[in-house]
Every structure is written in C-alpha cells, then in structure tokens.
C-alpha cells in the first residue's frame with residue numbers, strides 16, 4: 001500500500017496530496033511542492049521536512 005502525505009498534515013492550508021511507494025519518495029515530492037508553492041526559506045523548509053518525516057514514520061510503522 002502506498003504512503004501518502006498532504007500539505008494539511010504539515011500544517012498548511014492547501015489541498016496538495018502526494019503518494020508513493022516509499023517514505024523517501026513521498027517526502028521528496030512534498031518538499032519539492034513546499035519549496036515551489038509555499039516557501040523559499042530553508043529554515044522553514046527544514047521545519048516542514050521534520051514534520052513530514054515524523055508523519056511518515058508514524059504511517060510507515
């Protein structure tokens with residue numbers, strides 16, 4: 001079963017959802033979206049990255 005993550009789950013008011021076979025793929029795709037659509041601030045992106053990792057770890061467990 002593929003993993004999925006949405007922008008809402010990392011605290012964004014946004015309907016973007018992405019899925020993939022591994023957590024790495026999903027996080028990579030989400031972070032590319034965040035960088036393009038939401039933030040160019042690497043400090044902020046790092047925070048979203050940490051949040052996304054925590055969510056994926058929970059879902060993959």
Ligand SMILES: [Zn+2]
Pocket residue numbers: 007012014015016033034037038
């Ligand atoms: Zn978004």
